[in-house]
Amino acid sequence: MNSNRLFPASLRLGIGLAAVVSLSACGSGGEESSAAGEGESCKIGMTQINQTAVFFTQMNEGAQEAAEAAGCELTIANANNDSATQSSHIENFVSQGMDGIIVVAIDVNGVTPAVEAAQEQDIPVVAIDAEVEGVDTFVGVDNEAAGTEAAQWMVDEGLVEGQSYGVVDAKNSFIQNQREDSFRAVIDDNGAEYTQSVNGDNVQETAANAAQDLITAQPDLDFVYTTGEPATVGAVAALEGSDDTQIIGWDLTKEVINGIDSGLVRAVIQQNPKQEGIEAVNELVAILGGAEPKGFIGVPIEIVTDENVDEYRSIYP
Template sequence: MMKRRLFAAGAAVSLLAGLVACSDGESAVEGGAAGGGDGEVKSVGLMLQDISNPFFASMQNSLQETAEAEGIQLNVQDGRQDLSVQSSQIDTFIQQGVDLIIINAVDSEGIGSAVQRAKDAGITVVAVDVDATNADAAVTTDNVLAGTMACTALAEKIGGEGNILILEGTPTTAPRERVEGCEEVLASDFPDITVVGKQATTNDRATGLSVATDLLTANPDVQGIFGMNDPVALGADLALQQAKRDGVVVVGVDGSPEAVEAMTGGDTSLWATPAQDPAGMVDEAYRIGVDIVAGNEPEERVTLLDPSLVTIDTVGEYEGW
């Protein structure tokens, strides 16, 4: 079972600073720029797509624990699924002179110019959960594998034939790679399954509900739904309940507490979710960032963490986030 890991910062931190967490884009570093340029990390900016999502809240909580334990200054920013907001937040971090930015981008390619501005200012940037153009390194789940696992579980549950829907996500690497893994395994191993509808969501339950409702109306003969994450999958589950549709299998990705609650409650169409480790992921991104600041580059630019499949049959054994 994946465990939360707290990683040592390498070089000793000579100045202890209070932990600061905020989400309004204002300066959170007392006394101006914190970057010392001495190979040590004293201040970190953590940028998350949407803190209201429990997955990203888990990242925030984990890194806050690390910051408290190691005496570093932490500034947490909520990107609110808005590229322009995240771009402005990076500019604020540059002004503050943070030593390390850990970014969970809302747009993997669109954020590239802002990331480059930070690097030009001498700030190390590590992407987490989804890659970001120009980032020094990235730590993500193996999202192709997650999509493969989810759609294999879906295909096997519906007997290897029938029609399914795919609910995509925002323009970042993780949703794209999950759909890629899903479509690849369907094409290679389940030729009798047809994707009859595919549409983007904004990675949340509300658009999962609305998109699934529309696609189910347009495609009444559906046996399964792949949601690119658990909130989207749970939105699809609600759409099925509202339409009083039985016998449709739903899968997601995350292993979230909400998915576990649904799967243990019994009254759900959600069958499986490849579980991620958000706490371990952000801790690994921090460790790699600290190493880069100290002059030690990772062997591979992208570090992939394996998901673990959780189904209704095995959810009782899953420890969760």
């Protein structure tokens, strides 16, 4: 794509005030919502995985905040966990004349043709959370490296050797597969005993049922590894009151913090989804203003335990 594409002159020269974007979350039916004040010149379309996980709603908040600051109109479309819907979103954004597109991909391969078609129209595309081949910039965590980091933390804490475990994952999520594979490679090499993985489909209720099935089939697990927010929240619900099995998971919520307080959750790999949303919009603003794409913007993880969870309580009241 042409990285020298510019904003319209009114925005490029700073004429006028940035209008405030007032964006409400989309419903569950995949419809789009947008709000923009008069006079805005920059239009950004964002296709989001779902609007139920706190992780994604915080990402939306960050994107909205950055769009407000840049004077851009932000349209967020809810894919409702369907990759084909995301491709349709991208196609619609192209036909609507969006200046830039943000993709939070369910299936990184499934959306690639639509991304390529957008770029053929000289529309820059930024991916958040899951890296899509060929995008201008990827914003997020190196999920494979983060899975390895979390596993090594467990090894260093003496929580691995001789311990049996199962996994609640999301088979439809490329990045959650990365998190699982890299985590398992380290702990299996250090003496952990793997039993089985169950699919939560990145949906909290489904993940809770899957976690319950796992515990029923494997009642003597020492810990459960969960690869995303719905899986972690679902496992907390399924294991509430358990004295024998702990959870090592991804992404905080109020329920997960309660799990840390009770001792059920030993550690959480925490990202910064709001910052990811901010960085994605800012990167599109920079590209549209003529800057070269950065290619990758890393947002580091933090491993949250009972020792540092207090820092996050105000975020999840």
